[in-house]
Amino acid sequence: MKKTVHAEDLYRLIFVSEPQMNPRGDRIVYVKKRADKKDLCYYSNLQIIHIPAKSDFPFTEEGKHLDLMPRINPNGRQLIFLRVRDGVQTLRSISMFGGESRKLADFPQGEIRDMQFSPDGKQIALLFAKLKEGIPFEKDKRKEPVCRDIRRLYYRLDGHGFIDEEPAQLYLLRASGGTPKKISDLNFDISRFAWAPDSTRLAYVSIDHPDPELHMEEEDIFILDPAKGSVAKLNKKAGPVNMLKFAPDGDTLFFFGHFHPNYSWGADNMDLHSLDLKSGEIRNLSGDLDRTTDMLTLGDITPSFVQQSPVIAGDNLYFTVSSEGANPLMALNLKSGKCESVLEGPECIIAYSASEDGKQFALHIAQTERPDEIWHLNLAEAEKHLTRVSFNNDKYLEDLHFRPAQRERMQFRDVRIDAFLQFPPDFNESRSYPLLLNIHGGPRTQYGYTWFHEMQFLAANGYVVAYSNPRGSQGYGKDFADAITGKWGQPAFDDVMAVVDELAKRPYIDGKRLYVTGGSYGGYLTNWIVSQTDRFRAALAQRSISDLGTFFGTSDIGWDLINEFGGTPWETPENYAKWSPLNYLKNITTPLMLIHSENDLRCPMEQAERLFAPLKYMGRDVRLVRFPESSHGLSRGGRPDRRVKRLELILEWFDQHQ
Numbered sequence: 001m002k003k004t005v006h007a008e009d010l011y012r013l014i015f016v017s018e019p020q021m022n023p024r025g026d027r028i029v030y031v032k033k034r035a036d037k038k039d040l041c042y043y044s045n046l047q048i049i050h051i052p053a054k055s056d057f058p059f060t061e062e063g064k065h066l067d068l069m070p071r072i073n074p075n076g077r078q079l080i081f082l083r084v085r086d087g088v089q090t091l092r093s094i095s096m097f098g099g100e101s102r103k104l105a106d107f108p109q110g111e112i113r114d115m116q117f118s119p120d121g122k123q124i125a126l127l128f129a130k131l132k133e134g135i136p137f138e139k140d141k142r143k144e145p146v147c148r149d150i151r152r153l154y155y156r157l158d159g160h161g162f163i164d165e166e167p168a169q170l171y172l173l174r175a176s177g178g179t180p181k182k183i184s185d186l187n188f189d190i191s192r193f194a195w196a197p198d199s200t201r202l203a204y205v206s207i208d209h210p211d212p213e214l215h216m217e218e219e220d221i222f223i224l225d226p227a228k229g230s231v232a233k234l235n236k237k238a239g240p241v242n243m244l245k246f247a248p249d250g251d252t253l254f255f256f257g258h259f260h261p262n263y264s265w266g267a268d269n270m271d272l273h274s275l276d277l278k279s280g281e282i283r284n285l286s287g288d289l290d291r292t293t294d295m296l297t298l299g300d301i302t303p304s305f306v307q308q309s310p311v312i313a314g315d316n317l318y319f320t321v322s323s324e325g326a327n328p329l330m331a332l333n334l335k336s337g338k339c340e341s342v343l344e345g346p347e348c349i350i351a352y353s354a355s356e357d358g359k360q361f362a363l364h365i366a367q368t369e370r371p372d373e374i375w376h377l378n379l380a381e382a383e384k385h386l387t388r389v390s391f392n393n394d395k396y397l398e399d400l401h402f403r404p405a406q407r408e409r410m411q412f413r414d415v416r417i418d419a420f421l422q423f424p425p426d427f428n429e430s431r432s433y434p435l436l437l438n439i440h441g442g443p444r445t446q447y448g449y450t451w452f453h454e455m456q457f458l459a460a461n462g463y464v465v466a467y468s469n470p471r472g473s474q475g476y477g478k479d480f481a482d483a484i485t486g487k488w489g490q491p492a493f494d495d496v497m498a499v500v501d502e503l504a505k506r507p508y509i510d511g512k513r514l515y516v517t518g519g520s521y522g523g524y525l526t527n528w529i530v531s532q533t534d535r536f537r538a539a540l541a542q543r544s545i546s547d548l549g550t551f552f553g554t555s556d557i558g559w560d561l562i563n564e565f566g567g568t569p570w571e572t573p574e575n576y577a578k579w580s581p582l583n584y585l586k587n588i589t590t591p592l593m594l595i596h597s598e599n600d601l602r603c604p605m606e607q608a609e610r611l612f613a614p615l616k617y618m619g620r621d622v623r624l625v626r627f628p629e630s631s632h633g634l635s636r637g638g639r640p641d642r643r644v645k646r647l648e649l650i651l652e653w654f655d656q657h658q
Contacts, residue, residue, distance in 0.1 A: 002401035004425055004460035007647035010453065010640055011037045014392035015044075015301055018069065018351060019362035019374050022096065023076045025355030026051050028362040029059055030374050031068060032392065035640035039064070042640070046070055046081060049389050051360075051376055056390055060094065060101060069112075072096065073175060074356070075121040080104060082112055087141065091115075091126075093177065104177045109137065113168055114192065117175065118199040124173045125202055126180065127190060129165035153213040156556050158601035158632045170204060172226060183226045188212045191219070194244035194253075194309070201225050203253055205241045208233060216560075217261035221253070221275070235280050242270050242294065245310050245317075247334075251277050254285075254310060254317065256293040264564050266444025266474055267482040270294050272310070272319060272332065285332055289339060290477040291321040297348045297475075298440050299450035300636045300643075302366040306351050313358015318342065320349050322475045325407060325418055325448030329363075329377075343377065343386065346407070346449045366450040368420075369404040370397055401425045402456055407449075412498040415491075418476075419468035419499050420447055422455040427464075427508075434513035435503055436654065437536075438467040439496060441520025441543075443484060446475040454635065457647050463515070463654070466503055470495030472521075486565055488521070488548075488579050489528045496525070497533075512537070515654050519543050519635060520603060524581070527611065530592055531584035538657035540593040540650060543603045543632055546611045547582040549573070556601040585614055591621035593653045595646060597630035597638070625649055 015033040022028075028051065033044035044066045048059035059079075060067050066084040073079070076096060083090050083101075089112055094101040109131040116125050136143040148162065156162050168189040171180040184190060186206050193204040202224045209215045218238040224231050239259040246253055256270045270293045272286040286293065295306045310319040316331045328344035329352065343349060348366040355361075361377035363386075374390035405422045424433065436458055440447050447467045455465045469475065470492040472484035484492055504511040516536045518526045523544025530539045545551050549569040552558040562568055565575040577583050592615065596608040608624060615622040627646070630638050635646060 003399055004401055005453070005456040006460070007457055007644045007651075009396070009457075010644055011035050012396050013301055013371055013453070014396075015042075016372050016374055016390060016392060017303055017364060019353060019364050020070050020072050020079075021353045021355050021360060021362035022072050023074055023356040025357070025360030027096070028374060028376065028389065029070045029072065029079060030362070030364070030390070031070065033066070037640065040639050040641050042066065044068065046079075047390070049374065049376075051389060054389070059098075069115065071115055071117060071124075073117050073121045074119055078121075078175065080115065080117075080124065105173055105180055107180060109135070110165055111168075116193070116195060118195050119197050120199040122175055123199065124175055125193060125195065126171045126173060127168050127193060128171050128180070129168040129189070132164055132166055135164050153559065154216075154556075156601050158556050159637075161599075161601075170202065170224070184224065184231075192242070192244060192307070194246060196223075196246050197248055197250045200227065201250075203244045203246065205244065214559075215261070217263075219257075221255065223277075234275060234277075236275065236282065240270070243307060243309050245312065247274075248312060253277060254312075256319075262563050264444075264482065264485040265560060266292075266294070266296070266442060267478070267485055269478050272317070285317075285337065286319075286321075286330075286339060289321060289323075289330075291323045292474055292481075293319055293321055294474070295320065295327055295350065296322040296442070296445040297325070297327055297350075297366070297448040297450060298442075298445050299366060300453050302348065302350060302372055302450040304445070304636070308351055311352070311354040311358060311361075313354060316358070318352075318354070318358070318361075320352070322446055324475055325420065325446055325469065326475075327448070329361075342379075342384070348449050366448075367404075368406075368449050368451060370394075371451045402460065403427065405452065405455065410499060410502055412495070412502075415471065415495065417468055417470060417495050417499060419466050419503075420455075421503075422452070422459040422465040422467075424459050424462055424464070429508045431508060432510040433462065433464045433508055434515060434654075434658065435500065435509050436463040436465045437496060437500055437514070437516045437518075438465055439516070439518030439522035439525050440467065440469070440473070441518070441522045442474070443472045443488065443492070443521035443525075444474045444481045446473045448475070454647060454650075458651065458654075461651055461655075464503070464509060466499055468496060468499045470499075486575065488524065488564070489532075492525055493528060493532065496529075497535075500535075513658065515539070515657070517542065517650065520632065521545075523603070527581035528579075530590040531581045531587050534589050536590050538591040538593075538654055540595065540653055541608075541611075542595045543597060543600055543634070544594065544607060544611075545603050546580065546585075546607050548576040548580045550610070551603070551607060552576070554604040554606055582610055585611060586618075588615060588620060591657055593623045593625065593649075595625045595627070595649065597627045597632060597634045599628075599630055600632045600634075602632040623653070 019030040028049040046059040070081045092101040093104040114127040170184040217240040219241040221234045237259040241257040326345035327348040329342040350364040359380040363375040371393040378385040517540040519542035523541040526541040594608040612624040
C-alpha cells in the first residue's frame, strides 16, 4: 500500500543543485545533498553523470561534509570544488577521470563566495572575503568576542550573522595550485565577476560611492587587468547589476540589471543589457519581454534566488526569466534581436550550464510532479531533445500516493491571478474539504511549478491548499509587481481574498473551514488579513512583520523600506502606521499562532513578540512558537528536525481548530 506525504519525508528526499556540463558535452557533475537525521544537519557529495552510458555515480565520497560549488576546467580534465567540514572551507581539485581529491591551496580564515576558471584554463579567479583580524577562534571555530563595536549600518545579514569579514575581493590562483594572490583592494564588497575571453581581464561589480550602505543598488562595473594592475570604471547609469558575461570577441559585456536604484525591491525587472566596451553604448535586449531575469520562484526543496550566468553559443545568448510560475529558458538571437523560448513549462529551470559548443545543456529542473532532478538538453539536432538523467527521488515516489499541484487562472474584474491548488491524494469532488490559503514572501517573488513538500504534506492531511500569485508578485510584468508599492496590504489583500471567494463557491470546499498562513511578507499579509477580517477559522503567521516602523530599525535591511513607503518612519509616519497590522490588533479575534526563528535577522523576533504579548494580555487565542538558533530561512534550509517540527506544528494548529 502506498504512503502519503509525511513531515519526516524530509530525510528521504534528495536535493540536487549546481549542474556543470563538461566542455565535450558528455558528462554532468552536480551536487547531491541529503538531510541526516542522526547528526541533525545536511551532507553532500558530487555526482557525475555519463550521458552516453546513462550512468550516475558518486564522483566525490559521501561523508560528514558538504561538497559544493563544482567548477570544470575548460580543458575538460580538472574539477575544483569547495568542501565544508565543521564549518571550515577548503578548496579542492580532482581529475575529471576520477581518483582522490586534493587540497589546492591554503586560504586564511574567511569565505570563498565564487570561483571561475579563466577561459584558457590556466588560472582560477576567486571571490574571497577574509576574516578581520582579531576575531577569536578556538579549534577552527569562531568564538564570541568580548563586545561588538558597531559603527556601520550594514553590519549583519540574515543566514550569515554578524559581518566579521573584510570586503570580498578578487584573488588569482594557478589552476595547478599554489598561493592565492589578491588583485583588488576596495572598501566595499565585489559582488560578482566574469573573465574576458582572452583570459587577461576581468569585469567585476561593486559600489563606488563614499557612503555605499545608503546606495546599495547603485552598482558600478569595472574592468581589471591584473598584469598591468589597471582598473577602469565603465560609464553606466546607476542601478543594480546581476551577472556579467563577455561576448566571444571581448568587445561587448552583457549584464542583467536596471537603472532605477533606490526603488522598491523587485518591482522593476532586471533586464538583459549589452554594453559596447568601445563606444560605451548600452542597449536593453529583453525589455519587450516585461519579465525579470532574477530566479524568483519559491519552494522548500528547490533553491531560490539562484544567480545564473547566461550562455553564448553561435548567434544565441541563452538565459532564463521568471514568468507566470515558471522559469523558461530563452534564446536571444544577437543578430536579429529576436527572443524565443527554448523550454517553456510547465517547469522551472533553476540552474544550467552548457558544453563548449553550446549544443548540450545540463539543467536543474523543478516540476510539480516530482522533486527536483538533473536533465540533459540536446540542441545539436534539428529537433531538441530533453531527457531526465538523474533519478534520485524515484524510489521515494514509487512508494508515494500524491497528486501534482495544478494551476488555475482566475479572472477578477481586470486582473488575472494564477493560483496553484494542491489537492489531497484521494480527492473526491463529492466530499467537503477545508481550504488552506498559503501566501508567499518576498513580496516580489512567485509560487510556481515546484514540488512543494509543505503543500504536499498539508494536502495529504486533508486540506485543499491554495497558493497564489497576487499583485505584488513577480513573473507577471513590472506594473503587476509594482502594484503594492507604498501599500503592502493592498491590492494583495483583495486578490488573495478573491481567490478564497472563488474557491469557497465550489461544492468540495467547506466555506466555514477556511485557514490562512504565510511566511515573511506572507506572514505580514496573514497578520494584515486577520486585522481586517474574521472570516478565517484560524491563522498562522510565520517569520512575520507586525510593525513596519520598528522593522526599519531592527531588520538587517530594514532601512530599505524608505523605497517602499516614500521616506523614513519619522518623515512619513502615517504611511508606516497605516500599513502596520499592530495598529489594528484590537480587531484580531481569529485564533493566531506565531512561528518565529530566534536568529531571524530579516524579520526579527520582536515582530512576533509585539503581537503576542498584547493579544495574550487581551485574552485572545494566540500562541507563540520560537525556534532557537534558526534564521529567516528555517523552512527551506534550517536544521532538519526543526523543519519537520515546524510542519507538524502547522498541521496541529489547524487541526485543533477544525
